[in-house]
Amino acid sequence: MDLKLIEETSYQSDGFGSGSGEVITEVYECPCKKGKVYYEKENIPGFRTVEIFSDCEECKESFDFGRGTAKAKENTI
Ligand SMILES: [Zn+2]
Numbered sequence: 001m002d003l004k005l006i007e008e009t010s011y012q013s014d015g016f017g018s019g020s021g022e023v024i025t026e027v028y029e030c031p032c033k034k035g036k037v038y039y040e041k042e043n044i045p046g047f048r049t050v051e052i053f054s055d056c057e058e059c060k061e062s063f064d065f066g067r068g069t070a071k072a073k074e075n076t077i
Contacts, residue, residue: 001031001069001070001071002068002069003028003029003030003031003037003065003068003069003070004028004029005026005027005028005068006027006028006029006036007025007026007027008024008025008026008027009024009025009026010022010023010024010025011023013042013044019044019045019046020044021042021043021044021045021047022043022044023040023041023042023043023044024039024040024041024043025038025039025040025041026038026039026040026067026068027039028068030054030055030056030059030070031059031062031063031070032056032058032059034056034058035054035055035056035057035058035059036054036055036056037052037053037054037056037059037065037070038051038052038053038054038055039051039052039067039068040052050067052065052066052067053065061073
């Protein structure tokens with residue numbers, strides 16, 4: 001399913017001595033609408049990391065999250 005985008009921010013980072021880059025944060029409404037799902041991307045030379053996490057215990061158990069998407073886990077009862 002697609003999640004609803006609530007907030008999108010980006011800022012320039014000085015990087016870590018390897019040049020500057022951009023850090024993007026997107027906040028989505030979690031599937032049960034009680035929590036939030038965060039997508040963070042560091043677009044900095046040498047530090048291309050992506051992090052996706054939810055602050056909702058319930059949905060963390062039941063879904064695998066992508067960028068703006070949630071997929072029900074197979075083993076969910
Ligand atoms: Zn939730």
